[in-house]
Amino acid sequence: MDRILLAHGSGGKLSHELIEKYFLPYFRNPFLELLNDQAVFDIHSRVAFTTDSYVVDPVFFPGGNIGDLAINGTVNDLAMGGAKPLYLSAGFILEEGFPIKELEDILSSMKDAADSAGVIVVTGDTKVVNKGKADKIFINTSGIGVIEKPINISAHNLKVGDKIIISGPIGEHGIAVMAKREGLEFEKEIRSDTAPLNSLVSDMLSASCDIHALRDPTRGGLATILKEFAISSNVGIVIYEDKIPVKDEVRGACEILGLDPLFVANEGRLAASASPDAAEAILKAMRRNKYGKDAEIIGEVVSEHKGVVILKTLIGGKRIIDMLMGEQLPRIC
Amino acid sequence: MRYIDEFRESEYANGIIDKIHSISKKNVKLMEVCGTHTVAIFKSGIRELLPKTIKLISGPGCPVCVTPMADIDKAIVIARQKDVIFTTFGDMMRVPGSLGTLQKQKADEGLDIRIVYSPLDALKIARDNKDKKVAFFSAGFETTTPTIAATVFQAYMDSLKNFFILPVNKTVPPAIKALLDTPELGLNGFICPGHVSVLIGSNVYKFIAEKYKRPAVISGFEPVDILLSIYMLIKQIEEKDAKVEIEYKRAVTPEGNKKAMGIMRDVFEPCDADWRGIGVIPESGLKLAKKYKGFDAVEHFGINIPAVEDKTSCNCGDILRGLKEPPECKLFGKACTPENPVGPCMVSTEGSCAAYYRFAGKDN
Incomplete structure (x- = not known):
């Protein structure tokens, strides 16, 4: 038996075998191993709750796979509200014929990602669909976290004078996936930046609670979330091209593909808007964490041009940064 | 890949900007063709750094933007044929023809378009x-x-019978000549394309200087x-x-x-070609040479689509010739946006309207 069969999702003997033999060993914890229809736990705090589905193609890419992405993505969505992620659910939709060895590799990555983020998968579900009705494997994760500090972090909360901080170089995840999908090879392999950011957020909040907004620039990239910040808070944002970290190999790949790194997806980066008095302390704290060691202050919030993000270019010109429109397509000339 | 150190680049750029300010006296219109x-230019904000005497005009140098509606219609009709896999560069997917x-x-329609x-x-898809x-x-x-020519040549050598192309390729020098023959443009000089010139060289631009007495400089793509x-x-x-000078040495x-x-x-020969918004420019297109006619999708599938009149009320034609700036078109930023483009200049990321909209703002 080395491939997923429809019977694995039937609820019968093979379903049980799949859970006992593959899922439980990776995710074992007191909540999950009861194998009840639900996990039961107490929480006495403000709670953050989120859900996300993962359908990445290809399933495996340099630097990660759909499994660690599914854990990190939901951990990060909780962390971006200033919450400490605790419990996750994981729902799997498997395509008939999916190799069980690959499922195990994915589960193993999920375990590693959950361990390093300090979260546990407390409940789950598996369905199998006919071949061709899904693309290999889809994963949904939901998560619950607690907010322990007196904070108000929201895209609606930017204040004029705030500094905009990015936690590291941008564009690596999107380029890694695109290169793998299209069979492109570069001199230096570009790896996804997928990572759990809850420890980074926790370090930032220890340095100061004056963080007004946090978001991870996933689909649509840094440009799109800054535009969302500007619109939601009705403020202007100015960023400086020479301050935005982009690795040479990502810049090179973007040149070849005709893409703008500002619009390329990240899975292990965050952008923050923090009050100017606290920004330096937050930046220092970020640089001490391995997921923020290349953090930079890249701009500030201004009262002019409300709802508009302006980039000051290397040569002193300026241009408008808008949201991503449609898919980024490669240029032809 | 190596990049110039960013600080130095900014210092160097400022030096050149100062020099331009100090020597520019006459009011001039320069066209960047590509x-x-x-x-x-938009990404680095060059326009606002130049003295008021210099006006930069965007030319017709985006192959997506100048592809006429009839060619898009041909593509759709070919894609509808039985057992056809239609392949295209991404930018072409969103260009409107009269059929959509x-x-x-x-x-x-669930067509197999990749x-x-x-x-x-x-070619690989054809082999597989x-x-x-x-x-x-x-x-x-x-x-x-040339890459497409090499592909057709390869298909010819391999006697591949299930690979075809819909040729709508165009060449740059005849288009520059057509612009120079439009006196109302009043162009004083040309920034000639860098990548195209790597292939065609600088000698082919001599007519700009010799016949039309205008300067031309072939430029690279960094702001400096x-x-x-x-x-x-x-x-x-x-x-x-x-x-004719080469900056992109x-x-x-x-x-x-x-x-x-x-x-x-070897693979292509010149033919007259219709440029969207501009019209027919003599000898500016490429068709398959006789030896390679078997690869022509239009002939193979017997596609016969007459030229369709571009009924859109946008000003792409005037914009492609540099007669108007994007904001002067009444559709710009209203009926015509990158999400919902009416004219081809808004479709391609390299179209002037899209560049204007994305980097200078729709209200600018």
């Missing part, structure tokens, strides 16, 4: 799917065309390249000189890439 230059766009027809990054990918017919939307200027090219043009104009030679041009001339 869409990649248009994007680079490839993107919409793919979704509505985005490829190279014509060689299309011998029971299908694979057609490739062959668009592009001299930068792209473009600023330096503008400086070189202004210097020539102020000194009443007219010659690290890539462009007077002769160009003879091998690439050789294969292009």
Whole structure:
């Protein structure tokens, strides 16, 4: 038996075998191993709750796979509200014929990602669909976290004078996936930046609670979330091209593909808007964490041009940064 | 890949900007022919750094933007044929023809239309799917065309029977000549394309200086390249000189890439071509040479689509010739946006309207 069969999702003997033999060993914890229809736990705090589905193609890419992405993505969505992620659910939709060895590799990555983020998968579900009705494997994760500090972090909360901080170089995840999908090879392999950011957020909040907004620039990239910040808070944002970290190999790949790194997806980066008095302390704290060691202050919030993000270019010109429109397509000339 | 140190670049750029300000006296209109230059100019904010005497006009240099409606319709009709896999560069997916766009027809009719990054990918699809017919939307200027020519040549050598192209390729020098023959444009100089010129060389532009007495500078794509090219043009104009110069010396030679041009001339031959918004420019298109006619998708499938009148009320034609700026079109930013483009200049990321909208703002 080395491939997923429809019977694995039937609820019968093979379903049980799949859970006992593959899922439980990776995710074992007191909540999950009861194998009840639900996990039961107490929480006495403000709670953050989120859900996300993962359908990445290809399933495996340099630097990660759909499994660690599914854990990190939901951990990060909780962390971006200033919450400490605790419990996750994981729902799997498997395509008939999916190799069980690959499922195990994915589960193993999920375990590693959950361990390093300090979260546990407390409940789950598996369905199998006919071949061709899904693309290999889809994963949904939901998560619950607690907010322990007196904070108000929201895209609606930017204040004029705030500094905009990015936690590291941008564009690596999107380029890694695109290169793998299209069979492109570069001199230096570009790896996804997928990572759990809850420890980074926790370090930032220890340095100061004056963080007004946090978001991870996933689909649509840094440009799109800054535009969302500007619109939601009705403020202007100015960023400086020479301050935005982009690795040479990502810049090179973007040149070849005709893409703008500002619009390329990240899975292990965050952008923050923090009050100017606290920004330096937050930046220092970020640089001490391995997921923020290349953090930079890249701009500030201004009262002019409300709802508009302006980039000051290397040569002193300026241009408008808008949201991503449609898919980024490669240029032809 | 190496990049100039960013601090030095900014210092160097400022030095050139100062020099341009100090020598520019006359009011001049310079055209950047190539869409990649248009994007680079907007991305780095060059326009606002120049003195008021210098006006930059965006030209027709985006192969997507100048593809007429009838060619898009042909693509859709070919994609509808039985057992056809239609392959195209991504930008072409959203260009509207009179029958719709490839993107919409793919979704509505379930046509097998695939985005490829190279014509060689299309060839591979043909090899892997011998029971299908694979057609490739062959668009592009001299930068792209030699690769397509090499692909057709490869298919010919392999006697591949299920690979076809829809050739809508165009060449740049005849378009520049057509612009020079439009006196109301009043162009004083040309920033000539960098990538195209790597292939065709600088000698082919001599007519600009010799016949039309206008200066031309072939430019690279970094902000400093473009600023330096503008400086070189202004210097020539102020000194009443007219010659063809190469700023992009690290890539462009007077002769160009003879091998690439050789294969292009073997596979394709010149023909008159319709440029969207501009009209027919003599000898500005490429069709398959007789030896390779068997690869022509239009002939193979017997497609017969007459030229359709561009009924859109947008000003793409005037914009492509530099007669109008994007905000002067009444559709710009209202009925016509990158999400919902009416005219081709808004579709391609290298179109002037899209560049204007994205980088200078729709209200600018």
